[in-house]
Amino acid sequence: MRRICPQDRLCEGGIIEQSGRTVTIGSVERYITDTAWQEGWVQPIKPRANLGQSVGIIGAGPAGLTAAEYLRIKGYDVTIYDRHDRAGGLLIYGIPGFKLEKEVVERRTQRLADGGIEFKLGVDVGQDIKLSELRQKHDSILIATGVYRARELPVDGADAPGVARALDYLIASNRKGLGLDAPGFESGELNAEGKNVVVIGGGDTAMDCVRTAVRQGAKSVTCLYRRDRANMPGSQREVANAEEEGVKFDWLAAPKSVVVKKSGAAKAVRATRMRLGVADASGRQAPEEIPGSEYEIKGDLVIKALGFDPEDLPELFGEPNLAVNRWGGVKADPITMATSIDGIFAAGDIVRGASLVVWAIKEGQDAAKSMDEFLATRRKRAAIAAE
Numbered sequence: 071m072r073r074i075c076p077q078d079r080l081c082e083g084g085i086i087e088q089s090g091r092t093v094t095i096g097s098v099e100r101y102i103t104d105t106a107w108q109e110g111w112v113q114p115i116k117p118r119a120n121l122g123q124s125v126g127i128i129g130a131g132p133a134g135l136t137a138a139e140y141l142r143i144k145g146y147d148v149t150i151y152d153r154h155d156r157a158g159g160l161l162i163y164g165i166p167g168f169k170l171e172k173e174v175v176e177r178r179t180q181r182l183a184d185g186g187i188e189f190k191l192g193v194d195v196g197q198d199i200k201l202s203e204l205r206q207k208h209d210s211i212l213i214a215t216g217v218y219r220a221r222e223l224p225v226d227g228a229d230a231p232g233v234a235r236a237l238d239y240l241i242a243s244n245r246k247g248l249g250l251d252a253p254g255f256e257s258g259e260l261n262a263e264g265k266n267v268v269v270i271g272g273g274d275t276a277m278d279c280v281r282t283a284v285r286q287g288a289k290s291v292t293c294l295y296r297r298d299r300a301n302m303p304g305s306q307r308e309v310a311n312a313e314e315e316g317v318k319f320d321w322l323a324a325p326k327s328v329v330v331k332k333s334g335a336a337k338a339v340r341a342t343r344m345r346l347g348v349a350d351a352s353g354r355q356a357p358e359e360i361p362g363s364e365y366e367i368k369g370d371l372v373i374k375a376l377g378f379d380p381e382d383l384p385e386l387f388g389e390p391n392l393a394v395n396r397w398g399g400v401k402a403d404p405i406t407m408a409t410s411i412d413g414i415f416a417a418g419d420i421v422r423g424a425s426l427v428v429w430a431i432k433e434g435q436d437a438a439k440s441m442d443e444f445l446a447t448r449r450k451r452a453a454i455a456a457e
């Protein structure tokens with residue numbers, strides 16, 4: 071997992087903090103898993119029973135795939151639905167191939183398919199099939215849909231040609247890398263080659279965009295972030311990598327508008343310098359504008375990487391009884407991952423907000439355990455009723 075897990079912030083960071091010693095857990099994990107695959111130690115999935123009950127999983131990201139594996143081993147019939155044409159969620163179409171090789175994801179999804187898990191790809195639940203239909207087909211459902219509504223840039227010119235959403239940009243690049251059709255890339259719209267690129271945001275998505283732009287042959291790549299380096303949400307390891315590759319970071323800077331050419335296409339970002347003011351309720355210092363400090367950065371490809379919000383799932387799924395939390399994600403019990411609807415569970419980013427793969431995997435495991443308990447109770451009840 072050295073590939074994408076930010077061990078420097080998690081386990082390795084914790085050990086340094088507590089003992090002052092460094093342990094390269096990420097490299098050890100990567101060595102063990104790579105060796106296991108190379109040596110053929112990774113065994114095929116063999117269900118322990120045939121329980122005659124079926125589970126429907128919406129979303130083939132790490133949360134959905136993990137739950138699928140555990141439930142299949144227990145003996146359930148498992149079907150995964152995903153709106154994309156490939157399984158893997160953000161592991162396949164979000165995170166770039168230079169951080170996570172796509173073969174690593176595909177050998178895992180292949181193992182699941184070989185183990186009898188059915189993948190229904192290109193199926194958008196809510197559009198192509200109703201949640202109510204899935205509830206008729208399956209004995210229990212897991213919602214593992216991630217968060218995909220990109221936050222927009224509330225400035226003039228933000229809709230101009232040449233301004234792109236981070237995930238559209240990364241999906242096009244990943245599709246190209248996988249040898250699939252990528253019209254946005256082919257047309258040049260989502261290709262950074264020869265362009266001055268400005269990425270707005272300071273999270274891991276922004277870091278992936280700047281490093282992708284460098285690899286595509288951008289003329290210049292600048293990352294604009296309204297707080298300073300110490301207060302950015304992205305991994306410091308990724309910032310160091312990006313700097314080494316030639317990315318310029320404009321810390322304490324925020325966009326005021328996108329400046330356009332006569333044709334209407336983006337040509338620059340007008341930005342303002344910021345400073346960190348008083349701390350807000352969360353203890354984080356709020357950035358505030360420094361009056362009269364505006365300046366311009368050339369940018370004919372401007373990428374918005376400002377984070378993601380959940381889609382309105384009760385509306386999309388036609389299930390008003392599906393309770394949501396205060397930021398619009400699915401409300402689930404933190405231990406059992408059960409939602410407000412009996413038999414429906416949820417896991418991953420759609421529950422906790424844009425987060426990390428390790429959390430999606432952990433919640434996928436927790437949800438699978440609870441779904442198994444729920445379905446076992448149903449089997450017992452059915453057996454008693456049949457006596």
Ligand SMILES: Cc1cc2nc3c(=O)[nH]c(=O)nc-3n(C[C@H](O)[C@H](O)[C@H](O)COP(=O)(O)OP(=O)(O)OC[C@H]3O[C@@H](n4cnc5c(N)ncnc54)[C@H](O)[C@@H]3O)c2cc1C
Binds near residue numbers: 133153
């Ligand atoms: C650019 C980027 C870089 C990242 N880098 C890292 C990193 O380096 N390390 C790390 O740990 N984390 C990283 N993350 C975060 C990590 O990818 C997510 O936390 C994780 O993938 C969440 O897993 P998930 O299964 O909840 O959702 P996702 O991976 O988002 O998968 C959800 C799946 O559900 C499908 N879906 C959604 N709605 C529907 C529907 N209505 N019908 C059918 N299918 C649907 C989607 O197509 C998708 O395949 C990154 C995220 C991004 C965006």
